[in-house]
Amino acid sequence: MNNRRRLTGVVTSNRMTKTVVVEVKRSFRHPLYRKVVHASNKMMAQDDLGCREGDVVTIVESKPLSHSKRWVVEAIVQRYG
Numbered sequence: 001m002n003n004r005r006r007l008t009g010v011v012t013s014n015r016m017t018k019t020v021v022v023e024v025k026r027s028f029r030h031p032l033y034r035k036v037v038h039a040s041n042k043m044m045a046q047d048d049l050g051c052r053e054g055d056v057v058t059i060v061e062s063k064p065l066s067h068s069k070r071w072v073v074e075a076i077v078q079r080y081g
Contacts, residue, residue: 004061008077011055012042019069020047022059045071054080 009024025040045059046069056078059071 006058006060006074007043007071008056008058009043011051011053011057011080014047014051014053018047020045020051020057020073022057022071022073024059043071044069045073047073049073049076051076052080056080 007022007024009022011020012023013021021042022045023040023042025038027036027038029035030037043059044066045057046062046065051057051073055076057076058074060074062070062072064070065072
């Protein structure tokens with residue numbers, strides 16, 4: 001296994017050719033106020049597996065593939081529906 005970061009998220013858009021938008025949600029406790037904070041990031045990822053909206057996928061870091069793509073879909077964890 002390598003040192004690349006792997007994140008799990010939900011596909012929110014697959015309208016582009018071979019590109020999907022994956023929303024990664026995370027929760028953490030605020031360091032000062034100790035309240036639970038929910039944050040999310042949307043990342044573009046290269047899709048060679050044919051993901052659909054709503055699929056839960058694992059994405060992995062890669063070299064820059066375009067202006068906004070730095071992630072690749074590694075596996076489809078769960079199909080939507």
